[in-house]
Amino acid sequence: MHIAPAFSCLEILDAVYYGLMARDDTNALQDIFVMSKGHGCMAQYAILEDLGILTPGDLEEYCTPDGMLGGHPDFGVPGIAASTGSLGHGLSISLGMAYAEKIAGTNRRVFAVIGDGEMQEGSIWEAIMLTPNLDVRNLVCFLDLNDFQGLGRTSELHPHFYPVAQKLEAFGWQTAEVNGHDTEAIHECVRAHSNTGPLFVVARTVKGKGVDFMENVPIWHYRSPNPEEYRYAMDNLSEVTE
Amino acid sequence: MRNRFAETVYRLGQEDPRICVIVADISPAGSIEKFRTEFPDRFINTGVAEQVMIGMAAGMAQRGLRPFAYTIATFALYRPFEMVRNDLAYQSLPVTVVGIGGGVVYSTLGGTHHAQEDIAVASAIPGMTVISPCDPLEVEYATEYCATQSQGPVYLRLGKAGEPVLTEDAVEPFEVGKARYIRRGRDICIMSYGMTMKQAMDVGGELEKQGHSVSILCVHTLKPLDTAKIAEALGDHDHVVIIEETSPHGGLGGLVKQVAFDEKADCEIHAFSLKDEFIHVYGSHQALLAAHGLSTDAILEKIHARIGKD
Missing domain, CATH: 3.40.50.970 (Thiamin diphosphate (ThDP)-binding fold, Pyr/PP domains)
Structure with a gap:
């Protein structure tokens, strides 16, 4: 399971679900969220449970044969807009959704979260190049810039990936840079750029945020805690949230 | 097309x-x-x-x-x-x-x-x-x-542009998921689809001239495959010829042989496909098919070797 990748984007998802996504008269979500870095889906599952879209039982049955939640999100599960997990797919799908809403004349927006390692996929750049050319303005893409990928720090493995925002600007996107753990700042930067163009938010984050022994330690990309580590992590998280 | x-x-x-x-x-x-x-x-x-x-x-x-x-x-x-x-x-x-x-x-x-x-x-x-x-x-x-x-x-x-109409006199209608006879005979059934249907018709015409009664079965839907119709065709004919413009691995030929095995079919099967090779030949579509052994003449020659020429 991928705990640290879920912790790095938790506040981004929190900001999207509780502050940015439009709701209809019945309070149901109208906008669309696509978790392109599908391995961070535990963050999404927790929020969907809090919203009542998934049940506590669904979470209990995570990755078990009786349950419906897997290690990557599956289209068809309540609240999941797209099957992701293989990196580099979610932005093209999000673009298709945003385009469909655009030509249907709705106000729906699509929010996507991609990872910094994921941005090395060529398909991400195909979608980046195409989006402004189709004048799609109802798409907001968050980059969860936690500076880690499978084999180390992104800034060391791919130093010319930086600076990121300027590259997106050159391709015709609106861009913003924000502390990815500051919910209010995320709200403000998205609201400031609403519907003037596709928006790319470079969200600086910490992998494993909230559990001190996981923060910025590569093994926690996928490692599961043993019982002792789990107890410590839960205590650590409750201190953070208090 | x-x-x-x-x-x-x-x-x-x-x-x-x-x-x-x-x-x-x-x-x-x-x-x-x-x-x-x-x-x-x-x-x-x-x-x-x-x-x-x-x-x-x-x-x-x-x-x-x-x-x-x-x-x-x-x-x-x-x-x-x-x-x-x-x-x-x-x-x-x-x-x-x-x-x-x-x-x-x-x-x-x-x-x-x-x-x-x-x-x-x-x-x-x-x-x-x-x-x-x-x-x-x-x-x-x-x-x-x-x-x-x-x-x-x-x-x-799809193929390209300019393919002839081959199915206006088909004896059965088109339905996705169902193979259909374009022509119904008794002795030899030629199964094909796509661009090689033209080869199938030409081969069938030659075999008819030689006195055989030939069926042409169009298997336009490769998946899901109409195994019932194929089983029926295997039972109804002494010889089944498959002509297809695709790799010998995973094409209709292998699938028909699977059906034949499962059904214990008592007929001979002659499968023609592209070779399992990249061929560095440039020319007309027919020239490429010929390089892969799919010219009408080459197919007929191999069929004659198996069933004789009257």
């Missing part, structure tokens, strides 16, 4: 606002220009970018649209293979992946443009429907099916 596809999409698109065409810098000429002009929002050119073409088509289908994603077969299926598999098939979305130039149709362009294993590649994906029409009439029927079905993705394999 290309033109009939474009005409059909234009006609259907006038009635159904869900129909979209998304291309990667390759466009069927003719009527698609009318579609593009009249419905500019529903015609997208992603540029030379096939991964986003398929991914975007998936997102559009998830929001209720019916996209046709169109380009040269190799680029439609191989380049964005994982998008076809994950975004379309895994999510069961009604997107039609249209591959123009299936087989070795792009006969002067070399192996990079030959979709000689596309039937196997597409058929291997769970939930994928694979249709290879043999003439403009079948293209029209198949396109109508693709535009209205809700089951999941379809790989629609």
